Amino acid sequence: MGESGEQPREATILLVDDQPANLAVLRQLLEAKGYRVVLAPSGQVALRNAARILPDLVLLDVTMPEMDGFKVCRRLRQDPATCEIPVIFITARDTKEDLIAGFEAGGLDYVAKPFQEEEVLVRVRTHVRLHQLARELVHKNEELERQIAHSQQLSGRLSMLAEREVAHWGLESIVGESPTVRRIFQEIHLLQGNLTTSVLITGESGTGKELIARAIHFGSPRREGPFVPVNCAALPGELAESLLFGYVKGAFTGASADQEGYFEMAHQGTLFLDEIGEMPSGLQAKLLRVLEDCQVWRLGARNGKRVEVRVMTATNADIKQRLDTGAFRQDLYFRLAHFTVAVPPLRERREDIPLLARHFLKLFAAEMGREPPPLSGEVLASLQAYGYPGNVRELKNIIERALIESGGGEIRLHHLHFLPAANHSSPATGTAPSPLDLPLDLDQAIEEAERRVVKQALDLSAGNVSAATRLLGTNRNRIYRILGQEKPPAQ
Numbered sequence: 001m002g003e004s005g006e007q008p009r010e011a012t013i014l015l016v017d018d019q020p021a022n023l024a025v026l027r028q029l030l031e032a033k034g035y036r037v038v039l040a041p042s043g044q045v046a047l048r049n050a051a052r053i054l055p056d057l058v059l060l061d062v063t064m065p066e067m068d069g070f071k072v073c074r075r076l077r078q079d080p081a082t083c084e085i086p087v088i089f090i091t092a093r094d095t096k097e098d099l100i101a102g103f104e105a106g107g108l109d110y111v112a113k114p115f116q117e118e119e120v121l122v123r124v125r126t127h128v129r130l131h132q133l134a135r136e137l138v139h140k141n142e143e144l145e146r147q148i149a150h151s152q153q154l155s156g157r158l159s160m161l162a163e164r165e166v167a168h169w170g171l172e173s174i175v176g177e178s179p180t181v182r183r184i185f186q187e188i189h190l191l192q193g194n195l196t197t198s199v200l201i202t203g204e205s206g207t208g209k210e211l212i213a214r215a216i217h218f219g220s221p222r223r224e225g226p227f228v229p230v231n232c233a234a235l236p237g238e239l240a241e242s243l244l245f246g247y248v249k250g251a252f253t254g255a256s257a258d259q260e261g262y263f264e265m266a267h268q269g270t271l272f273l274d275e276i277g278e279m280p281s282g283l284q285a286k287l288l289r290v291l292e293d294c295q296v297w298r299l300g301a302r303n304g305k306r307v308e309v310r311v312m313t314a315t316n317a318d319i320k321q322r323l324d325t326g327a328f329r330q331d332l333y334f335r336l337a338h339f340t341v342a343v344p345p346l347r348e349r350r351e352d353i354p355l356l357a358r359h360f361l362k363l364f365a366a367e368m369g370r371e372p373p374p375l376s377g378e379v380l381a382s383l384q385a386y387g388y389p390g391n392v393r394e395l396k397n398i399i400e401r402a403l404i405e406s407g408g409g410e411i412r413l414h415h416l417h418f419l420p421a422a423n424h425s426s427p428a429t430g431t432a433p434s435p436l437d438l439p440l441d442l443d444q445a446i447e448e449a450e451r452r453v454v455k456q457a458l459d460l461s462a463g464n465v466s467a468a469t470r471l472l473g474t475n476r477n478r479i480y481r482i483l484g485q486e487k488p489p490a491q
Contacts, residue, residue, distance in 0.1 A: 011128045012036045012053060016046040016072065017061040017090065026059065029117055030124070043067030047075055050082045056128045059111075059120075062091040062102070070105040077106040084134070086127040090115065174208065174215060175359045176352035180344045187341050188212060192219040198291075200276075200336050201314040203343030206393035209314040210274060212341060217270040222310060225269025230262050233275035240283050242299045245290070251300025263296045266309045276336065277317035277328060288332045311336065346388040346395060353384045356392060360399040361411075368480070370408040379411055386418050390462060394419075397463030404465070404483045405455075417463055450482045 013035050017023050020041070027037045038053055040046035043064055050058060058076065062069035069089055076082045089102045092113040102110055109123050174181065174188075191199055199216065201209040210229060217227045235243060242251070246261030262271060273279075279287070290296050291311065295304035313336050322328040346353065357375060365372035375383075388394050402415040454468065461467035469476055 012055040014055040014058045016040045018064045043072040058087045073105040178349040191216045198338045199312040201341045204345045205316045206391035207343040213272045213312045228266040229272045231274045233278040245296045247299035248301045270310045273313045276313040277315040284329045346391045364403045401463040
């Protein structure tokens with residue numbers, strides 16, 4: 001309410017008086033000021049109307065037959081629906097005892113008869129506004145409580161997700177007992193306790209660099225924040241800056257709204273920049289500025305925004321060679337490589353191959369709803385003799401395909417499919433059988449043709465089942481069914 005004297009919008013007044021002349025005068029006065037007025041010629045009518053319309057204020061005469069104003073007020077206060085409605089008494093009995101009785105009954109104010117119009121309007125306006133403000137405050141408190149409850153519920157869900165992420169991406173997900181793996185474990189433990197040190201993870205493709213980054217993040221207090229992985233080699237050149245740092249509305253054609261970048265998404269968490277060696281030189285300078293200032297400047301923005309992010313990077317390129325040729329900034333390298341974790345290729349830790357093979361076998365057998373079959377000595381020897389140009393990722397694909405082709409049963413040598421460079425022959429890579437070799441039964445011929453097509457797709461995708469399903473435009477269930485000749489794994 002301002003000094004203009006305007007009454008609160010859409011306020012309802014309940015007038016209670018057994019004298020029609022008083023009701024008429026007050027009604028005219030209040031309606032002239034924009035109030036909605038409801039009349040009650042007795043206490044009983046007043047109680048019914050109050051419960052029905054829940055007015056913003058009750059103007060209540062004290063002297064009425066059958067039920068006086070004090071009794072009406074006490075009844076209003078006893079009803080939870082009407083107990084908060086303000087009551088102003090209109091009374092010719094303005095003795096000290098009467099005033100005390102009115103306040104004890106639950107009244108907030110009084111107007112003495114004969115009343116002055118301006119006095120009535122001022123008191124009505126004041127109490128209506130106070131009542132509406134109190135009601136708004138209650139609603140805001142209720143909304144705040146709902147938001148807090150919702151936030152706590154979300155927090156609980158996020159905590160559960162974080163716990164699952166820790167279980168999925170923790171050290172337990174890194175399999176191996178070789179000296180190099182034990183060294184990596186020690187380095188991960190050190191980095192989990194340091195929340196700000198930037199980390200550069202080097203190693204060939206498929207060695208598990210992102211897995212190490214996730215283990216560091218989800219094993220540290222930062223696990224409550226986001227882990228945002230970005231493949232720098234896949235960033236479109238013309239969009240790379242806006243994707244990393246964000247943009248404001250109107251920064252370029254098509255920028256119809258403000259958009260945060262990967263740095264802001266990773267606030268209070270970890271930003272993992274994979275293939276950092278492929279980042280264009282122009283973008284390297286801007287990345288260095290963000291790392292030094294701890295501020296991101298959205299494309300087109302006039303002001304920077306502070307971010308608190310741990311940056312971890314990875315590369316499978318020879319970063320020292322790129323430094324020598326000037327393809328990578330030396331100052332950025334030193335900023336990113338406060339701590340370097342070197343991940344060896346699988347061929348340099350062959351003693352871990354049996355552990356990894358059994359680990360993947362257990363995972364994929366669980367997907368098929370089976371117990372993992374044992375691996376024979378000759379199968380293990382064959383797995384350890386191979387060079388794995390695709391490293392751990394390739395071993396994972398080989399095990400998955402072998403289990404599919406074996407139908408979940410014993411894995412034999414002919415179920416192992418290596419790249420042609422290895423000294424292993426694969427039935428799937430041989431010459432196609434002549435028509436005379438096919439079974440005469442049409443259904444069997446179709447099944448055999450399906451198996452050959454699926455095996456060729458798996459060869460083309462280096463044993464990656466997901467890639468093979470995309471090549472063939474089908475799904476994993478069908479591939480399991482064609483090669484395993486068993487029911488597809490439970491989803």
